[in-house]
Amino acid sequence: MENETTFAVNRAMMPAKDFVSLVSTRMVHRLRRLWCFFVVLLWGAFAHAQDARVVHLLHFSDYHSHARPFQAGGERRAGGIARAIAWLRPWSERDDALIFNGGDMLNHGAPSWSDRHGCVEWPWLDGIVDAMAYGNHDADNGTENFERCRRALRYPILGANVLTSDGRERLFDVAGKPYVVFTANGVRVGVFAVVGSDFDRLIPLVRRPSPGAVFTDRVAAAREVVTALREQEHVDVVALIGHAHVEEDHALARAVPGIDVIFGTHSHRRVPLARVPETNTWFLSPFQYLEYISHVAVTVENHRVTRVKGGLERMGARLPEDPDAARHVTALQRVLETDPSYAQLFRPIGHTESALDTSGQFERDAPLGDLALDEVRAATRSQVALTTASTFREAIPLGDVTEESLRTAMPYENGVLVLRLRGETLRRILDESVQRRGTDLFLQVSGVRFDFARDTLGSVRVLTDPSHPEYGYTPLYNDELYRVA
Numbered sequence: 001m002e003n004e005t006t007f008a009v010n011r012a013m014m015p016a017k018d019f020v021s022l023v024s025t026r027m028v029h030r031l032r033r034l035w036c037f038f039v040v041l042l043w044g045a046f047a048h049a050q051d052a053r054v055v056h057l058l059h060f061s062d063y064h065s066h067a068r069p070f071q072a073g074g075e076r077r078a079g080g081i082a083r084a085i086a087w088l089r090p091w092s093e094r095d096d097a098l099i100f101n102g103g104d105m106l107n108h109g110a111p112s113w114s115d116r117h118g119c120v121e122w123p124w125l126d127g128i129v130d131a132m133a134y135g136n137h138d139a140d141n142g143t144e145n146f147e148r149c150r151r152a153l154r155y156p157i158l159g160a161n162v163l164t165s166d167g168r169e170r171l172f173d174v175a176g177k178p179y180v181v182f183t184a185n186g187v188r189v190g191v192f193a194v195v196g197s198d199f200d201r202l203i204p205l206v207r208r209p210s211p212g213a214v215f216t217d218r219v220a221a222a223r224e225v226v227t228a229l230r231e232q233e234h235v236d237v238v239a240l241i242g243h244a245h246v247e248e249d250h251a252l253a254r255a256v257p258g259i260d261v262i263f264g265t266h267s268h269r270r271v272p273l274a275r276v277p278e279t280n281t282w283f284l285s286p287f288q289y290l291e292y293i294s295h296v297a298v299t300v301e302n303h304r305v306t307r308v309k310g311g312l313e314r315m316g317a318r319l320p321e322d323p324d325a326a327r328h329v330t331a332l333q334r335v336l337e338t339d340p341s342y343a344q345l346f347r348p349i350g351h352t353e354s355a356l357d358t359s360g361q362f363e364r365d366a367p368l369g370d371l372a373l374d375e376v377r378a379a380t381r382s383q384v385a386l387t388t389a390s391t392f393r394e395a396i397p398l399g400d401v402t403e404e405s406l407r408t409a410m411p412y413e414n415g416v417l418v419l420r421l422r423g424e425t426l427r428r429i430l431d432e433s434v435q436r437r438g439t440d441l442f443l444q445v446s447g448v449r450f451d452f453a454r455d456t457l458g459s460v461r462v463l464t465d466p467s468h469p470e471y472g473y474t475p476l477y478n479d480e481l482y483r484v485a
Helices: 002-013 016-051 081-092 113-117 143-151 218-231 246-255 323-338 367-380 403-409 423-435
Strands: 053-060 070-072 075-078 097-101 131-133 180-184 187-192 237-240 261-263 270-275 282-286 292-301 304-314 348-352 385-388 399-402 419-422 443-446 448-453 456-463 473-475 481-484
Touching (some): 113 323, 218 246, 261 292, 282 304, 419 423, 423 456, 423 481
Parallel strands (some): 187 237
Antiparallel strands (some): 385 443
8 A cells, every 4th residue: 555655746747758667567567477377377267177076887786587678657668787788888988987887787587688697797797897796686596696697797796794504704805805996097996786685585505605604784784884995995986786775875974974875776757866865875767678787977075975966777679789789689589488388478368458567656557556456356356456556567569468577577486365454454554655755665456546735645535346346346444344455
């Protein structure tokens, strides 16, 4: 301020040329300072941009031996392993991408592909998949077959809480560690898997990866792994690739801080990318059968995750197939259909004039559920028939129906129970279904109509007389008994 005042006082006493010279000199100094500041600012922005690195993480899960394209989401030929390989291969050739498999590659019984061909296509993913999680259905063909499949692969199978029967040794360690660390685009990514709490119930002792193998607490195992990845390996990103239900994954994210991304598996749900409430962990789930592939781009700056974006990529019918894989699938399918042990599964047993779709079955009635439950209700002479949407796994396409397509659509050997339920109990069951809307525990129904807004059950009406459906529906009465299948 003092310099400016002096300048103002002396200005009138200076000759014009001296004044102009003084102003020019001062402007030059100021412009130089501004230029230096601008250069420093640009350099800082450049250095910041150089430090920010992006790594692409891709993931699929619950393939269940769906080697061929199938009816899904209104398309007759969605999915299929040849299409997935064609889409994934370019990513596998990039140094900024990693590809993971969430497990459940097999499915005993339906489709019959893995009964005849086992894990023949698993090695087709060598050089594409970087790591796989152990899923409960990967044990479907027995311990010896699983071990043979595992030895044929170049990518590791992970499961940090799968131990020998005495609990002393982990069965899926890689170089003595229950995780793998990859470097992609200069980013260190730690990857691990933990199996769900239901594996004890789902996998008989004789089919476990070693005799009497045990499945330990997943939260404790995850906490140990994440601590090692953060404090010993100093990774930039931690990713969990499977294999448990959505609810367990969310609970794990809340119990074990430090997981950046959880790739959903096991629940067969299609869940877009979103942050798990009360955590800094992101979650998404790619549904089933290679109909979708998860893809997230993770930005890392100064060894910290600063951004996660992405979503689900649909493997629709318009995407190309890998020619070699497609030829293999066609040849192996021909072998399956001509094998005397399986040929009868591919003979027509009926015909449908429209696709029996499953689209929307986690939120409303779907054509396949409607048809199946109408038949169950009629066969049992019940007023109401109920089953969870998880009963129906795939649509039945337009045209001839084979035993294979029927078994693939409804793969479980479920029994039908007929009960006498009070109206109050039936209402509670329906209310639970509405609360589970959007999950595979939502009910498909026949003989009952109900309204709901958001998660609130409204009016309920029940078929009056199963032998005379034309009598219509009456309100549900709490104290009345109803015949329910």
